[in-house]
Amino acid sequence: xxxxxxxxxxxxxxxxxxxxxxxxxxxxxxxxxxxxxxxxxxxxxxxxxxxxxxxxxxxxxxxxxxxxxxxxxxxxxxxxxxxxxxxxxxxxxxxxxxxxxxxxxxxxxxxxxxxxxxxxxxxxxxxxxxxxxxxxxxxxxxxxxxxxxxxxxxxxxxxxxxxxxxxxxxxxxxxxxxxxxxxxxxxxxxxxxxxxxxxxxxxxxxxxxxxxxxxxxxxxxxxxxxxxxxxxxxxxxxxxxxxxxxxxxxxxxxxxxxxxxxxxxxxxxxxxxxxxxxxxxxxxxxxxxxxxxxxxxxxxxxxxxxxxxxxxxxxxxxxxxxxxxxxxxxxxxxxxxxxxxxxxxxxxxxxxxxxxxxxxxxxxxxxxxxxxxxxxxxxxxxxxxxxxxxxxxxxxxxxxxxxxxxxxxxxxxxxxxxxxxxxxxxxxxxxxxxxxxxxxxxxxxxxxxxxxxxxxxxxxxxxxx
Amino acid sequence: xxxxxxxxxxxxxxxxxxxxxxxxxxxxxxxxxxxxxxxxxxxxxxxxxxxxxxxxxxxxxxxxxxxxxxxxxxxxxxxxxxxxxxxxxxxxxxxxxxxxxxxxxxxxxxxxxxxxxxxxxxxxxxxxxxxxxxxxxxxxxxxxxxxxxxxxxxxxxxxxxxxxxxxxxxxxxxxxxxxxxxxxxxxxxxxxxxxxxx
Ligand code: SF4
Numbered sequence: 001x002x003x004x005x006x007x008x009x010x011x012x013x014x015x016x017x018x019x020x021x022x023x024x025x026x027x028x029x030x031x032x033x034x035x036x037x038x039x040x041x042x043x044x045x046x047x048x049x050x051x052x053x054x055x056x057x058x059x060x061x062x063x064x065x066x067x068x069x070x071x072x073x074x075x076x077x078x079x080x081x082x083x084x085x086x087x088x089x090x091x092x093x094x095x096x097x098x099x100x101x102x103x104x105x106x107x108x109x110x111x112x113x114x115x116x117x118x119x120x121x122x123x124x125x126x127x128x129x130x131x132x133x134x135x136x137x138x139x140x141x142x143x144x145x146x147x148x149x150x151x152x153x154x155x156x157x158x159x160x161x162x163x164x165x166x167x168x169x170x171x172x173x174x175x176x177x178x179x180x181x182x183x184x185x186x187x188x189x190x191x192x193x194x195x196x197x198x199x200x201x202x203x204x205x206x207x208x209x210x211x212x213x214x215x216x217x218x219x220x221x222x223x224x225x226x227x228x229x230x231x232x233x234x235x236x237x238x239x240x241x242x243x244x245x246x247x248x249x250x251x252x253x254x255x256x257x258x259x260x261x262x263x264x265x266x267x268x269x270x271x272x273x274x275x276x277x278x279x280x281x282x283x284x285x286x287x288x289x290x291x292x293x294x295x296x297x298x299x300x301x302x303x304x305x306x307x308x309x310x311x312x313x314x315x316x317x318x319x320x321x322x323x324x325x326x327x328x329x330x331x332x333x334x335x336x337x338x339x340x341x342x343x344x345x346x347x348x349x350x351x352x353x354x355x356x357x358x359x360x361x362x363x364x365x366x367x368x369x370x371x372x373x374x375x376x377x378x379x380x381x382x383x384x385x386x387x388x389x390x391x392x393x394x395x396x397x398x399x400x401x402x403x404x405x406x407x408x409x410x411x412x413x414x415x416x417x418x419x420x421x422x423x424x425x426x427x428x429x430x431x432x433x434x435x436x437x438x439x440x441x442x443x444x445x446x447x448x449x450x451x452x453x454x455x456x457x458x459x460x461x462x463x464x465x
Numbered sequence: 466x467x468x469x470x471x472x473x474x475x476x477x478x479x480x481x482x483x484x485x486x487x488x489x490x491x492x493x494x495x496x497x498x499x500x501x502x503x504x505x506x507x508x509x510x511x512x513x514x515x516x517x518x519x520x521x522x523x524x525x526x527x528x529x530x531x532x533x534x535x536x537x538x539x540x541x542x543x544x545x546x547x548x549x550x551x552x553x554x555x556x557x558x559x560x561x562x563x564x565x566x567x568x569x570x571x572x573x574x575x576x577x578x579x580x581x582x583x584x585x586x587x588x589x590x591x592x593x594x595x596x597x598x599x600x601x602x603x604x605x606x607x608x609x610x611x612x613x614x615x616x617x618x619x620x621x622x623x624x625x626x627x628x629x630x631x632x633x634x635x636x637x638x639x640x641x642x643x644x645x646x647x648x649x650x651x652x653x654x655x656x657x658x659x660x661x662x663x
Contacts, residue, residue, distance in 0.1 A: 021629050025648060037547065037549065083498055148549060157652065195567060198541070199570065410487075419515070
């Protein structure tokens, strides 16, 4: 048989039906559902008198629109409350497992899927959320879909898809000390630009990727969409299997499953439509300066000026970004002063992220000009962090310690920036208004965010004492 | 699903790249549980000043943009979040066609599910349309999906490149779910073959 890529194998395994010149009908192994992109889909089912085909392959939680303050209090915003009540009622009506707000396993959908062992190698996983690419870290084909497609998957357990092309992003060598998975992915997006991956499914390969922990791999795959790729994946290996072993919903005969998963990685000699190679040693800690994640530089450099870009569209984009960000161009990154720090989101709110941030914060005080918050990615992460005493480290340093949820990653709940506030954030999007109208977001790693909270401005984490 | 065959309408030019779905419809409007009524919130942050009054500089607030149904923009339109609320808002506002050099994948897909036609043209063709939209006011285009031609009254013509199956579904207004369910036996067969039957 012709050598195949990881992507090609998963694709081939899931084609239910394919007619020439048409989209393939692909089988979906796992459908994750949340409150914001699902109500209209369930309504569609009811109107057409349809049922959910495989409720046991569908898992729901509320995360986007939930308060991260005291959960014993009723939700203050009546429209948010209605949306969450609607999801709960829909799950009940259609027989879907739902992790409610007071459930210890509630959390951001892309954090709880892997944590509970729902996410497994070789699967096709979809969710009405663009960061579904996170699950690709396990060697799954995982991507975001729209609400009409959510309805399609609920009704048929399949999805219509055009086959994407494949893009290999290979990172050779070892990351330097102080450089994290977040810096790696921000760097890659900076290199390929925010739409460089459009139309592709990315596979991350190379030594620097192989040596990442599972949680770090999730950080990388999570941001695939910020480079335009709907899906990003990493071949499963022993790191993957060790992470999954013993988790709640993994296959009962785990060793047999592992034996099957071992067949998934890309065969030697298989071809990608496009391959790009990078050197890990070239990567320094990264800070975004603009209004899309591709507008990023190393912490030890300066904010660019529009004239630094070659094409007129890029110059205009840069000029508009600088104006929105309240920057002139030319400032040293480490001179940028911060008002807020947000450590959280499906990119960087797992236990390793919180440990990295706490290691920096331990024994220091948050700058008096900065308001800093830590929002764990899930109830389980929160419990574990508290068992390890990380909550104490953060609290003593002056960080606000919150309940799990998306929180200020998209600022749909009460956690948001005021106009003009500058924020160091471990999330994934620095779009205009993403964290609150007029708010200015700089994306960084957890350690860089914690250091910035303490110093009151960005610091090169490699110099941190 | 809504069908799309041909549409003639007024063009509004938005000279911006990477217009993301957070701009098209900000999150505070995603709490609604209906599919309709998003049009009034389209481009909310750009369309108003801090005091809540309309921003006179914003493209859609210009007098010549009144009644426009074709949106012209730069590359990577619709990037970011998967929210289908973005095409819902554009459609509810009155847009039927969006033209850009490239679109983000999820947004592009979502348009077809809502009877809207996203048209990818070359950078040069898009530039040409930007020029024409300033030369002629008002400026109108006709998008004919049947003959796959985009044209104006002043001699412009470009081919609408679209995957044949998507074109077919959009022309007919076919319901995806209904289409897929015609192959329900295949789905069951797949489930049985893979030990997924319940
Ligand atoms: S944390 Fe942010 S990016 Fe992740 S699912 Fe929530 S809103 Fe989306």
